[in-house]
């Protein structure tokens with residue numbers, strides 16, 4: 001397994017992992033699966049080194065998981081902050097791929113001078129909470145009952161890690 005920047009050839013594999021979570025999970029609050037246009041639109045927004053999309057691939061080039069940094073807000077004064085995302089194929093979770101994606105994203109963020117990483121994590125997503133805590137993210141609040149999916153009302157943990165002291 002290795003991590004690298006995503007290419008357009010990876011987009012179907014990225015979308016398949018994300019669409020599974022859209023349809024079956026609460027880690028994303030998207031509810032409509034990506035079609036090809038939506039997936040490539042997302043990819044187009046991640047061509048900036050400050051907003052990368054990365055993939056974990058196996059020896060055959062299959063996408064096992066992916067990560068990204070996104071703008072926290074389009075308001076310019078927020079440019080020093082970015083929001084992370086990472087998703088691993090359900091068949092490959094619990095093998096360290098998520099941690100490897102997160103370590104790579106943090107390295108890329110630091111190299112680009114990003115000062116703060118933020119994450120919004122639905123509070124039942126234990127693996128994501130665990131990985132973020134392991135990488136030094138701290139909870140800075142819980143947004144209560146802000147989401148609803150599959151008939152469940154959902155809370156979201158807001159987590160933050162400073163990169164300025166790294």
Ligand SMILES: CC(C)(COP(=O)(O)OP(=O)(O)OC[C@H]1O[C@@H](n2cnc3c(N)ncnc32)[C@H](O)[C@@H]1OP(=O)(O)O)[C@@H](O)C(=O)NCCC(=O)NCCS
Nearest residue numbers: 027086087088093094095096097098099125126127128130
């Ligand atoms: C979160 C996610 C990306 C982590 O990827 P991963 O490859 O499974 O992560 P890793 O194997 O590196 O580490 C996960 C850790 O969480 C642990 N974990 C998994 N499920 C857990 C649970 N329900 N409760 C507590 N810990 C859990 C794993 O055991 C592992 O720790 P360990 O190695 O000490 O045993 C992946 O699980 C995933 O795609 N989940 C669904 C989508 C998601 O939540 N994305 C994050 C959006 S913010």
